[in-house]
Amino acid sequence: MTSHAARRRPTKGGWRLVAPALLVLVAITLWPLGRALYTSLYTESLTTPDDTTFAGADNYVHVVTSPTWWVAVAFTLVLVATVVVIQLLLAAGFAAALRRITVIAPYTRILVLVPFALMATVVAFAWREGITAGFAPQWFHYSGDGQGSALAAIAASEIWRGTGITTLILLAGLMRVPPALLESAVADGATARQRLTRVVLPAAAPALAVAVVYRSLDAFRAFEAPLLAQASLTGLRTAPLIVWDTTFTSFEIGLGAAMSVVLLTVVGFLGVMLTLLLRVRRVL
Amino acid sequence: MVAAVPLIVSMMIAGCAGTGSASSRDLRWWVLPDGVDARSLAETCSAEGDYRIELEQLPAGVDQQRLEIVRRLSSGDDAIDILTLDTSLTAEVAAAGYLAPIPAEVESAVTGGVLPKAIEAASYDGTLVAAPWWLDPQLLWYRGTSAERAGLDTTKPISWDDLLAGAERLGSTLLIDDPDGTGLGDWVRVLVAAAGGTVLEGEGRRPQVGLATDPGRTAAGIVQFYASAGIGPGPSPDARAEFAGARGGFLLASSAIVSDPVLSAVVADIKAVAYPVVEGESVAPLSGVSLAVPADARDPDLSFEAVTCLASAESQQTMMSRSGHGATRSSVYEAEEVKGAIASSGVTLEALESGVNVPSTPYWQRVRVALRDTWLPITSVSPSTTPAESQRAVTELVSGGMR
Numbered sequence: 001m002t003s004h005a006a007r008r009r010p011t012k013g014g015w016r017l018v019a020p021a022l023l024v025l026v027a028i029t030l031w032p033l034g035r036a037l038y039t040s041l042y043t044e045s046l047t048t049p050d051d052t053t054f055a056g057a058d059n060y061v062h063v064v065t066s067p068t069w070w071v072a073v074a075f076t077l078v079l080v081a082t083v084v085v086i087q088l089l090l091a092a093g094f095a096a097a098l099r100r101i102t103v104i105a106p107y108t109r110i111l112v113l114v115p116f117a118l119m120a121t122v123v124a125f126a127w128r129e130g131i132t133a134g135f136a137p138q139w140f141h142y143s144g145d146g147q148g149s150a151l152a153a154i155a156a157s158e159i160w161r162g163t164g165i166t167t168l169i170l171l172a173g174l175m176r177v178p179p180a181l182l183e184s185a186v187a188d189g190a191t192a193r194q195r196l197t198r199v200v201l202p203a204a205a206p207a208l209a210v211a212v213v214y215r216s217l218d219a220f221r222a223f224e225a226p227l228l229a230q231a232s233l234t235g236l237r238t239a240p241l242i243v244w245d246t247t248f249t250s251f252e253i254g255l256g257a258a259m260s261v262v263l264l265t266v267v268g269f270l271g272v273m274l275t276l277l278l279r280v281r282r283v284l
Numbered sequence: 285m286v287a288a289v290p291l292i293v294s295m296m297i298a299g300c301a302g303t304g305s306a307s308s309r310d311l312r313w314w315v316l317p318d319g320v321d322a323r324s325l326a327e328t329c330s331a332e333g334d335y336r337i338e339l340e341q342l343p344a345g346v347d348q349q350r351l352e353i354v355r356r357l358s359s360g361d362d363a364i365d366i367l368t369l370d371t372s373l374t375a376e377v378a379a380a381g382y383l384a385p386i387p388a389e390v391e392s393a394v395t396g397g398v399l400p401k402a403i404e405a406a407s408y409d410g411t412l413v414a415a416p417w418w419l420d421p422q423l424l425w426y427r428g429t430s431a432e433r434a435g436l437d438t439t440k441p442i443s444w445d446d447l448l449a450g451a452e453r454l455g456s457t458l459l460i461d462d463p464d465g466t467g468l469g470d471w472v473r474v475l476v477a478a479a480g481g482t483v484l485e486g487e488g489r490r491p492q493v494g495l496a497t498d499p500g501r502t503a504a505g506i507v508q509f510y511a512s513a514g515i516g517p518g519p520s521p522d523a524r525a526e527f528a529g530a531r532g533g534f535l536l537a538s539s540a541i542v543s544d545p546v547l548s549a550v551v552a553d554i555k556a557v558a559y560p561v562v563e564g565e566s567v568a569p570l571s572g573v574s575l576a577v578p579a580d581a582r583d584p585d586l587s588f589e590a591v592t593c594l595a596s597a598e599s600q601q602t603m604m605s606r607s608g609h610g611a612t613r614s615s616v617y618e619a620e621e622v623k624g625a626i627a628s629s630g631v632t633l634e635a636l637e638s639g640v641n642v643p644s645t646p647y648w649q650r651v652r653v654a655l656r657d658t659w660l661p662i663t664s665v666s667p668s669t670t671p672a673e674s675q676r677a678v679t680e681l682v683s684g685g686m687r
Contacts, residue, residue: 043489043684046358047380048646051489066686245687249347250650251354252684259686 040258059258091166127157173207209278378408402612416612419572420538421635456533467519475503500671
């Protein structure tokens with residue numbers, strides 16, 4: 001008991017060592033956030049500084065009462081759900097296969113990360129070309145002009161990019177399943193289904209939860225692929241894209257700041273809900 | 285080792301000071317792909333002055349030009365010494381404070397003998413902010429005998445109703461040239477103006493919007509008639525090519541089309557008359573460019589020296605006779621060189637006097653976006669719904685709302 005408590009209490013000098021790093025972290029997180037909050041209280045445009053007026057909560061009221069905004073948020077959520085579910089299924093398959101590879105394991109683990117290391121813009125371009133004009137329409141004989149293929153291109157580029165990292169997280173989870181437990185389950189005559197739900201899933205659940213939360217938040221801020229698809233998607237924009245349009249095309253920086261604060265709240269809520277729902281614990 | 289440190293530091297400082305190989309007498313002029321042979325004009329001016337002009341390209345679309353210009357100038361980039369600025373962006377770029385004030389002697393040099401509408405298009409808030417360069421009115425072009433066969437009398441102003449009915453009866457087309465994405469905004473604003481209204485008056489966030497009005501409904505009626513007649517897709521970047529094709533009959537475009545290679549096969553057989561009228565006088569949409577000097581230009585005085593040369597009557601005369609773009613100095617239209625090369629120069633000059641510029645508001649780009657959102661596709665335009673809808677959309681976007 002005493003040794004346990006002694007281990008957890010930080011030494012006096014520890015705080016002083018951590019303080020500079022903490023200060024930098026707080027500054028680089030809170031300063032932009034503070035600026036965004038301040039800017040969001042004004043009706044302000046980059047190109048007409050003279051017309052800046054104090055707006056109070058007007059920008060926020062405008063955003064949360066706008067159907068366009070909530071349609072965009074809903075569209076983003078549907079996209080996130082689709083991408084994350086497909087990613088998890090694929091990654092689970094890859095992780096199960098990778099677990100059986102022993103000799104070249106270090107190389108295969110690096111290999112699955114390659115898509116993640118590529119620039120998102122390049123990936124988004126490649127998949128858009130592939131699905132709206134290139135190999136896919138040729139193989140499956142469809143016209144790539146419609147909204148469907150534009151949506152498929154967004155999903156495909158996100159899935160392709162994120163499956164590797166999801167695989168690694170799930171693989172870490174699978175590694176936590178004690179082989180002895182699996183062996184005794186086999187000896188006890190457990191069916192494959194029972195082994196999955198009673199042995200593998202409970203041990204790998206924390207990793208699964210991390211994968212879901214991390215991939216959801218990451219997919220939520222997906223930007224490159226939706227931006228490229230914008231021309232072929234009339235009226236369908238993701239929430240980050242609306243923020244970008246408002247800030248960097250209309251140059252309405254006050255409204256854009258309010259949107260980004262609302263978006264941060266939405267994403268924070270999503271993160272908390274998923275964490276509670278999946279009871280994420282530290283696994284990695 | 286220690287002795288080498290100052291050397292390295294001084295080399296780094298030298299490396300920062302000079303951007304590439306550019307010397308202080310080099311000017312970078314950002315031009316548009318507008319068919320003007322900017323290189324030869326720049327060389328002529330460089331030969332007279334003590335500077336060298338290098339060219340950089342801006343994108344063709346006005347939306348893209350705006351993004352490029354605002355992103356560069358808002359961050360204090362000094363890469364632009366002379367800027368070819370579209371007249372629909374003048375107010376916004378000036379209101380943002382991105383342009384260097386024009387010295388008095390430059391102002392008198394670049395406005396002497398310049399058409400009033402061209403000075404208006406290069407001014408904001410009563411102050412000249414750029415040197416007028418070229419300004420084009422749209423004209424009504426027709427091929428061969430199509431006007432005659434459509435029953436139109438080209439010696440008198442042609443009304444929209446007669447033109448649309450004539451083109452439909454003839455089974456021909458009426459195309460609307462839109463090389464830079466401003467076609468729809470220009471079409472709507474000029475129809476409203478020709479019917480006696482104004483799309484927008486006032487500079488601030490709460491301007492007077494004139495769409496849900498009788499002139500607005502008249503404009504919507506003309507667009508609806510056009511769409512239902514099936515004689516063209518509305519403003520389109522492909523209009524010139526289609527006009528040169530088998531079904532080409534009528535085209536609304538500036539006189540700069542005569543220098544476009546796309547039309548080289550038919551250029552001998554096309555004629556221009558004034559823009560179609562709604563009631564009374566012909567009113568054409570005016571759009572053009574002026575030459576501006578950014579506030580962050582490295583040497584504004586040198587930039588203004590070059591601008592004065594580029595905007596001179598000789599330079600504009602060369603520019604107009606080769607590209608077809610309407611010069612902003614009235615003396616250019618009397619030159620034999622111009623009259624010989626550009627047959628439509630007389631019609632252009634008349635239209636430049638009666639035409640309308642883009643409203644001088646920094647929010648015009650937002651108006652254009654709102655018009656695109658509500659007047660496209662043109663097949664769904666109706667006088668009973670579109671004016672009110674677009675009135676709402678324009679008011680909303682200009683006041684700072686979400687798109």
